[in-house]
Amino acid sequence: MQRSMAKTLSSRDLIPIGEMARRTGLSVSAIRFYEGKGLIEPVRTSGNQRRFLRSDLRRVSFILIAQQLGLTLGEIDEAMRTLPHGRTPTARDWRVISAAIRDRIEGRIAEMERMRDRLDGCIGCGCLSLEKCAIYNPDDQLSSKGPGPRTVLVG
Amino acid sequence: MQRSMAKTLSSRDLIPIGEMARRTGLSVSAIRFYEGKGLIEPVRTSGNQRRFLRSDLRRVSFILIAQQLGLTLGEIDEAMRTLPHGRTPTARDWRVISAAIRDRIEGRIAEMERMRDRLDGCIGCGCLSLEKCAIYNPDDQLSSKGPGPRTVLVG
DNA sequence: ACTTGATCTCAAGTTAAGTTGAGGTTGCAT
DNA sequence: ATGCAACCTCAACTTAACTTGAGATCAAGT
Numbered sequence: 001m002q003r004s005m006a007k008t009l010s011s012r013d014l015i016p017i018g019e020m021a022r023r024t025g026l027s028v029s030a031i032r033f034y035e036g037k038g039l040i041e042p043v044r045t046s047g048n049q050r051r052f053l054r055s056d057l058r059r060v061s062f063i064l065i066a067q068q069l070g071l072t073l074g075e076i077d078e079a080m081r082t083l084p085h086g087r088t089p090t091a092r093d094w095r096v097i098s099a100a101i102r103d104r105i106e107g108r109i110a111e112m113e114r115m116r117d118r119l120d121g122c123i124g125c126g127c128l129s130l131e132k133c134a135i136y137n138p139d140d141q142l143s144s145k146g147p148g149p150r151t152v153l154v155g
Numbered sequence: 156m157q158r159s160m161a162k163t164l165s166s167r168d169l170i171p172i173g174e175m176a177r178r179t180g181l182s183v184s185a186i187r188f189y190e191g192k193g194l195i196e197p198v199r200t201s202g203n204q205r206r207f208l209r210s211d212l213r214r215v216s217f218i219l220i221a222q223q224l225g226l227t228l229g230e231i232d233e234a235m236r237t238l239p240h241g242r243t244p245t246a247r248d249w250r251v252i253s254a255a256i257r258d259r260i261e262g263r264i265a266e267m268e269r270m271r272d273r274l275d276g277c278i279g280c281g282c283l284s285l286e287k288c289a290i291y292n293p294d295d296q297l298s299s300k301g302p303g304p305r306t307v308l309v310g
Numbered sequence: 311a312c313t314t315g316a317t318c319t320c321a322a323g324t325t326a327a328g329t330t331g332a333g334g335t336t337g338c339a340t
Numbered sequence: 341a342t343g344c345a346a347c348c349t350c351a352a353c354t355t356a357a358c359t360t361g362a363g364a365t366c367a368a369g370t
Contacts, residue, residue: 115260204366
Protein backbone atom coordinates (compact mmCIF):
# COMPACT_ATOMS: atom_id res chain seq x y z
CA MET A 1 0.00 0.00 0.00
CA GLN A 2 2.99 2.31 -0.25
CA ARG A 3 3.79 2.08 -3.95
CA SER A 4 2.73 5.51 -5.21
CA MET A 5 4.89 8.43 -4.06
CA ALA A 6 1.93 10.71 -3.57
CA LYS A 7 1.34 12.24 -0.14
CA THR A 8 4.05 10.22 1.54
CA LEU A 9 5.72 12.50 4.06
CA SER A 10 9.39 11.93 3.45
CA SER A 11 11.85 12.97 6.13
CA ARG A 12 13.32 15.47 3.69
CA ASP A 13 10.19 17.55 4.14
CA LEU A 14 10.53 17.74 7.90
CA ILE A 15 12.72 20.72 8.56
CA PRO A 16 14.33 21.20 11.99
CA ILE A 17 14.34 24.66 13.51
CA GLY A 18 18.00 25.37 12.86
CA GLU A 19 17.60 24.86 9.16
CA MET A 20 14.48 27.03 9.20
CA ALA A 21 16.56 29.76 10.78
CA ARG A 22 19.29 29.40 8.18
CA ARG A 23 16.84 29.47 5.31
CA THR A 24 14.75 32.42 6.50
CA GLY A 25 17.43 34.51 8.11
CA LEU A 26 15.49 34.57 11.35
CA SER A 27 16.98 33.58 14.67
CA VAL A 28 15.96 30.31 16.25
CA SER A 29 14.45 32.19 19.18
CA ALA A 30 12.35 34.36 16.88
CA ILE A 31 10.90 31.29 15.20
CA ARG A 32 9.98 29.80 18.56
CA PHE A 33 8.48 33.17 19.47
CA TYR A 34 6.31 33.15 16.34
CA GLU A 35 5.10 29.71 17.21
CA GLY A 36 4.13 30.98 20.63
CA LYS A 37 2.10 33.69 18.91
CA GLY A 38 0.31 31.05 16.90
CA LEU A 39 1.70 32.21 13.57
CA ILE A 40 3.19 28.82 12.73
CA GLU A 41 2.40 25.37 14.06
CA PRO A 42 5.20 22.86 13.50
CA VAL A 43 4.73 19.17 14.22
CA ARG A 44 6.87 17.47 16.85
CA THR A 45 9.11 14.45 16.78
CA SER A 46 8.68 11.72 19.38
CA GLY A 47 11.45 13.50 21.28
CA ASN A 48 9.51 16.80 21.28
CA GLN A 49 11.66 18.57 18.72
CA ARG A 50 9.98 20.88 16.19
CA ARG A 51 9.77 19.84 12.56
CA PHE A 52 8.53 22.33 10.01
CA LEU A 53 6.87 21.66 6.67
CA ARG A 54 7.95 23.38 3.50
CA SER A 55 4.71 25.35 3.54
CA ASP A 56 5.94 26.91 6.78
CA LEU A 57 8.78 28.50 4.82
CA ARG A 58 6.15 30.22 2.75
CA ARG A 59 4.25 31.25 5.84
CA VAL A 60 7.37 32.74 7.37
CA SER A 61 8.13 34.58 4.12
CA PHE A 62 4.70 36.07 4.30
CA ILE A 63 5.26 37.17 7.88
CA LEU A 64 8.57 38.81 7.06
CA ILE A 65 7.27 40.61 4.01
CA ALA A 66 4.20 41.86 5.84
CA GLN A 67 6.45 43.09 8.63
CA GLN A 68 8.53 45.05 6.16
CA LEU A 69 5.28 46.65 5.14
CA GLY A 70 4.67 47.83 8.64
CA LEU A 71 2.15 45.32 9.97
CA THR A 72 2.42 44.14 13.54
CA LEU A 73 2.52 40.44 14.28
CA GLY A 74 -1.00 40.73 15.61
CA GLU A 75 -2.24 42.17 12.34
CA ILE A 76 -0.37 39.53 10.37
CA ASP A 77 -1.89 36.82 12.48
CA GLU A 78 -5.28 38.32 11.88
CA ALA A 79 -4.68 38.52 8.15
CA MET A 80 -3.64 34.87 7.97
CA ARG A 81 -6.63 33.76 10.03
CA THR A 82 -8.88 35.61 7.58
CA LEU A 83 -7.98 32.95 5.05
CA PRO A 84 -10.22 29.89 4.89
CA HIS A 85 -9.13 27.24 7.33
CA GLY A 86 -5.94 29.01 8.38
CA ARG A 87 -4.41 28.05 5.09
CA THR A 88 -0.95 29.25 4.07
CA PRO A 89 -1.45 32.24 1.79
CA THR A 90 -1.31 31.55 -1.93
CA ALA A 91 -0.61 34.02 -4.72
CA ARG A 92 -4.32 34.70 -4.99
CA ASP A 93 -4.66 35.38 -1.25
CA TRP A 94 -1.63 37.58 -1.44
CA ARG A 95 -3.30 39.80 -4.03
CA VAL A 96 -6.26 40.37 -1.71
CA ILE A 97 -4.16 40.99 1.37
CA SER A 98 -1.61 43.20 -0.33
CA ALA A 99 -4.31 45.41 -1.78
CA ALA A 100 -5.57 46.00 1.75
CA ILE A 101 -2.05 46.71 2.93
CA ARG A 102 -1.60 49.18 0.12
CA ASP A 103 -4.58 51.13 1.37
CA ARG A 104 -3.07 51.31 4.82
CA ILE A 105 0.19 52.63 3.48
CA GLU A 106 -1.61 55.21 1.40
CA GLY A 107 -3.48 56.31 4.47
CA ARG A 108 -0.34 56.72 6.49
CA ILE A 109 1.38 58.67 3.74
CA ALA A 110 -1.60 61.00 3.56
CA GLU A 111 -1.50 61.44 7.31
CA MET A 112 2.14 62.39 7.24
CA GLU A 113 1.60 64.79 4.40
CA ARG A 114 -1.11 66.53 6.39
CA MET A 115 1.29 66.79 9.27
CA ARG A 116 3.98 68.22 7.03
CA ASP A 117 1.60 70.80 5.69
CA ARG A 118 0.51 71.78 9.16
CA LEU A 119 4.13 72.13 10.13
CA ASP A 120 4.79 74.31 7.08
CA GLY A 121 1.99 76.60 8.16
CA CYS A 122 3.44 76.68 11.62
CA ILE A 123 7.15 77.20 11.05
CA GLY A 124 7.80 80.75 11.92
CA CYS A 125 4.61 81.37 13.82
CA GLY A 126 6.35 80.45 17.02
CA CYS A 127 3.11 80.33 18.94
CA LEU A 128 4.16 77.30 20.94
CA SER A 129 0.91 77.46 22.74
CA LEU A 130 -1.26 74.47 23.31
CA GLU A 131 -4.40 76.52 22.95
CA LYS A 132 -3.52 77.90 19.54
CA CYS A 133 -1.14 75.45 17.91
CA ALA A 134 -2.49 73.87 14.73
CA ILE A 135 -0.14 70.94 15.09
CA TYR A 136 -1.09 70.11 18.60
CA ASN A 137 -4.76 70.74 17.98
CA PRO A 138 -5.53 69.05 14.69
CA ASP A 139 -9.13 68.14 13.89
CA ASP A 140 -8.51 64.48 14.50
CA GLN A 141 -7.76 63.66 18.10
CA LEU A 142 -5.86 60.38 18.14
CA SER A 143 -4.46 60.43 21.63
CA SER A 144 -3.89 56.76 22.35
CA LYS A 145 -4.49 55.96 25.99
CA GLY A 146 -3.15 53.18 28.18
CA PRO A 147 0.32 51.84 28.88
CA GLY A 148 2.89 50.63 26.37
CA PRO A 149 5.09 52.45 23.91
CA ARG A 150 3.56 55.55 22.44
CA THR A 151 5.33 56.27 19.20
CA VAL A 152 8.33 54.36 18.08
CA LEU A 153 9.50 55.34 14.65
CA VAL A 154 11.11 53.06 12.16
CA GLY A 155 14.28 53.93 10.35
CA MET B 156 13.52 97.08 48.83
CA GLN B 157 10.33 95.41 47.57
CA ARG B 158 8.59 98.39 45.99
CA SER B 159 8.93 97.59 42.26
CA MET B 160 7.00 94.59 41.02
CA ALA B 161 9.77 93.42 38.74
CA LYS B 162 11.26 89.94 39.19
CA THR B 163 9.37 89.28 42.40
CA LEU B 164 8.33 85.65 42.33
CA SER B 165 4.72 85.78 43.40
CA SER B 166 3.07 82.60 44.58
CA ARG B 167 0.70 82.85 41.63
CA ASP B 168 3.63 81.88 39.40
CA LEU B 169 4.37 78.73 41.33
CA ILE B 170 2.16 76.09 39.79
CA PRO B 171 1.54 72.80 41.59
CA ILE B 172 1.61 69.60 39.59
CA GLY B 173 -2.14 69.07 39.55
CA GLU B 174 -2.74 72.42 37.93
CA MET B 175 0.03 71.68 35.42
CA ALA B 176 -1.80 68.49 34.52
CA ARG B 177 -5.09 70.30 34.11
CA ARG B 178 -3.56 72.99 31.93
CA THR B 179 -1.54 70.72 29.66
CA GLY B 180 -3.88 67.75 29.48
CA LEU B 181 -1.10 65.47 30.66
CA SER B 182 -1.50 63.13 33.59
CA VAL B 183 0.27 63.92 36.83
CA SER B 184 2.34 60.77 36.49
CA ALA B 185 3.47 61.72 32.98
CA ILE B 186 4.68 65.08 34.25
CA ARG B 187 6.68 63.39 36.99
CA PHE B 188 8.01 61.00 34.37
CA TYR B 189 9.19 63.88 32.20
CA GLU B 190 10.95 65.38 35.18
CA GLY B 191 12.71 62.06 35.69
CA LYS B 192 13.88 62.25 32.09
CA GLY B 193 15.30 65.71 32.73
CA LEU B 194 12.91 67.45 30.38
CA ILE B 195 11.60 69.81 33.06
CA GLU B 196 13.07 70.86 36.37
CA PRO B 197 10.51 72.24 38.81
CA VAL B 198 11.53 73.87 42.08
CA ARG B 199 10.41 72.36 45.37
CA THR B 200 8.55 73.74 48.35
CA SER B 201 9.95 73.31 51.85
CA GLY B 202 7.68 70.26 52.06
CA ASN B 203 9.21 68.74 48.90
CA GLN B 204 6.27 69.38 46.61
CA ARG B 205 6.92 70.38 43.01
CA ARG B 206 6.21 73.91 41.88
CA PHE B 207 6.41 74.76 38.19
CA LEU B 208 7.11 78.10 36.60
CA ARG B 209 5.03 79.48 33.77
CA SER B 210 7.92 78.87 31.41
CA ASP B 211 7.50 75.18 32.15
CA LEU B 212 4.09 75.33 30.50
CA ARG B 213 5.84 76.47 27.35
CA ARG B 214 8.41 73.74 27.70
CA VAL B 215 5.71 71.13 28.04
CA SER B 216 3.89 72.55 25.03
CA PHE B 217 7.07 72.14 23.08
CA ILE B 218 7.41 68.55 24.20
CA LEU B 219 3.85 67.69 23.24
CA ILE B 220 4.04 69.33 19.85
CA ALA B 221 7.34 67.68 19.05
CA GLN B 222 5.88 64.35 20.08
CA GLN B 223 2.99 64.84 17.69
CA LEU B 224 5.62 65.30 15.05
CA GLY B 225 7.08 61.92 15.81
CA LEU B 226 10.12 62.75 17.93
CA THR B 227 10.98 60.51 20.83
CA LEU B 228 11.48 62.01 24.26
CA GLY B 229 15.18 61.38 23.86
CA GLU B 230 15.30 63.40 20.68
CA ILE B 231 13.24 66.16 22.23
CA ASP B 232 15.56 66.30 25.18
CA GLU B 233 18.49 66.49 22.82
CA ALA B 234 16.85 69.26 20.83
CA MET B 235 16.20 71.31 23.96
CA ARG B 236 19.72 70.82 25.22
CA THR B 237 21.00 72.07 21.88
CA LEU B 238 19.72 75.47 22.88
CA PRO B 239 22.12 77.75 24.73
CA HIS B 240 22.00 77.12 28.47
CA GLY B 241 19.06 74.70 28.34
CA ARG B 242 16.78 77.65 27.74
CA THR B 243 13.10 77.18 27.04
CA PRO B 244 12.64 77.36 23.27
CA THR B 245 11.57 80.68 21.83
CA ALA B 246 9.86 81.33 18.50
CA ARG B 247 13.27 81.73 16.89
CA ASP B 248 14.53 78.41 18.25
CA TRP B 249 11.32 76.80 17.10
CA ARG B 250 11.98 77.88 13.51
CA VAL B 251 15.36 76.16 13.53
CA ILE B 252 14.12 72.99 15.17
CA SER B 253 10.97 72.69 13.11
CA ALA B 254 12.89 72.99 9.87
CA ALA B 255 14.96 70.00 10.92
CA ILE B 256 11.83 68.11 11.85
CA ARG B 257 10.34 68.87 8.48
CA ASP B 258 13.25 67.17 6.80
CA ARG B 259 12.69 64.07 8.86
CA ILE B 260 9.05 63.93 7.92
CA GLU B 261 9.89 64.36 4.25
CA GLY B 262 12.32 61.51 4.49
CA ARG B 263 9.80 59.20 6.05
CA ILE B 264 7.18 60.08 3.47
CA ALA B 265 9.64 59.29 0.70
CA GLU B 266 10.48 55.99 2.35
CA MET B 267 6.85 54.99 2.52
CA GLU B 268 6.28 55.98 -1.08
CA ARG B 269 9.13 53.75 -2.15
CA MET B 270 7.56 50.93 -0.21
CA ARG B 271 4.19 51.55 -1.81
CA ASP B 272 5.73 51.48 -5.26
CA ARG B 273 7.53 48.25 -4.51
CA LEU B 274 4.27 46.78 -3.31
CA ASP B 275 2.53 47.92 -6.48
CA GLY B 276 5.11 46.09 -8.53
CA CYS B 277 4.58 43.04 -6.36
CA ILE B 278 0.82 42.77 -6.08
CA GLY B 279 -0.17 39.93 -8.31
CA CYS B 280 3.23 38.41 -8.67
CA GLY B 281 2.50 36.18 -5.74
CA CYS B 282 6.08 35.08 -5.54
CA LEU B 283 6.09 35.09 -1.76
CA SER B 284 9.62 33.92 -1.83
CA LEU B 285 12.34 35.44 0.25
CA GLU B 286 14.88 34.91 -2.48
CA LYS B 287 12.97 36.78 -5.12
CA CYS B 288 10.68 39.22 -3.36
CA ALA B 289 11.44 42.86 -4.15
CA ILE B 290 9.80 43.98 -0.94
CA TYR B 291 11.72 41.74 1.32
CA ASN B 292 14.97 42.26 -0.56
CA PRO B 293 15.16 45.98 -1.15
CA ASP B 294 18.51 47.56 -1.84
CA ASP B 295 18.69 49.06 1.60
CA GLN B 296 19.03 46.49 4.35
CA LEU B 297 17.83 48.10 7.55
CA SER B 298 17.37 45.08 9.74
CA SER B 299 17.63 46.52 13.22
CA LYS B 300 19.22 44.09 15.62
CA GLY B 301 18.98 43.76 19.38
CA PRO B 302 16.07 43.61 21.81
CA GLY B 303 13.25 46.06 22.21
CA PRO B 304 10.24 46.81 20.04
CA ARG B 305 10.81 46.41 16.36
CA THR B 306 8.23 48.49 14.57
CA VAL B 307 5.35 50.07 16.35
CA LEU B 308 3.21 52.15 14.10
CA VAL B 309 1.20 55.16 15.13
CA GLY B 310 -2.41 55.60 14.21
C1' DA C 311 -6.77 70.69 65.89
C1' DC C 312 -8.56 68.01 62.32
C1' DT C 313 -9.81 66.36 58.16
C1' DT C 314 -9.52 65.97 53.34
C1' DG C 315 -7.57 66.35 48.96
C1' DA C 316 -3.29 66.89 46.80
C1' DT C 317 1.45 65.34 46.74
C1' DC C 318 5.40 62.54 47.65
C1' DT C 319 8.51 58.25 46.63
C1' DC C 320 9.42 53.88 44.96
C1' DA C 321 8.41 49.50 42.91
C1' DA C 322 6.13 46.91 39.64
C1' DG C 323 3.12 46.35 35.46
C1' DT C 324 2.04 47.30 30.36
C1' DT C 325 3.04 46.44 24.99
C1' DA C 326 5.79 44.80 21.11
C1' DA C 327 9.06 41.87 19.33
C1' DG C 328 12.35 39.52 20.50
C1' DT C 329 17.09 38.10 23.06
C1' DT C 330 19.81 35.78 26.56
C1' DG C 331 20.90 32.30 29.70
C1' DA C 332 20.47 28.28 32.72
C1' DG C 333 19.85 23.60 33.03
C1' DG C 334 18.37 19.55 30.76
C1' DT C 335 17.30 16.28 26.50
C1' DT C 336 17.72 14.43 21.49
C1' DG C 337 19.45 12.74 17.41
C1' DC C 338 22.86 11.41 14.37
C1' DA C 339 27.41 9.89 13.20
C1' DT C 340 31.24 7.27 14.51
C1' DA D 341 27.92 2.93 22.91
C1' DT D 342 29.28 7.44 23.03
C1' DG D 343 30.09 12.11 22.05
C1' DC D 344 28.55 16.44 20.80
C1' DA D 345 25.93 19.70 18.22
C1' DA D 346 21.38 20.86 18.02
C1' DC D 347 17.33 20.96 20.44
C1' DC D 348 14.07 21.64 24.48
C1' DT D 349 11.58 24.74 28.30
C1' DC D 350 11.14 28.50 31.20
C1' DA D 351 12.25 32.80 33.29
C1' DA D 352 14.17 37.19 33.05
C1' DC D 353 15.89 41.18 30.43
C1' DT D 354 15.49 44.92 26.64
C1' DT D 355 13.25 49.77 24.94
C1' DA D 356 9.80 53.44 25.09
C1' DA D 357 6.53 55.93 27.37
C1' DC D 358 3.94 55.75 30.68
C1' DT D 359 0.35 53.82 34.42
C1' DT D 360 -0.97 51.81 38.76
C1' DG D 361 -0.69 51.05 43.52
C1' DA D 362 1.02 51.14 48.30
C1' DG D 363 2.21 53.63 52.09
C1' DA D 364 3.47 58.13 53.78
C1' DT D 365 3.40 63.27 53.97
C1' DC D 366 1.72 68.10 52.92
C1' DA D 367 -1.31 72.11 52.67
C1' DA D 368 -5.32 74.45 53.34
C1' DG D 369 -9.97 75.18 54.98
C1' DT D 370 -13.08 74.94 59.12
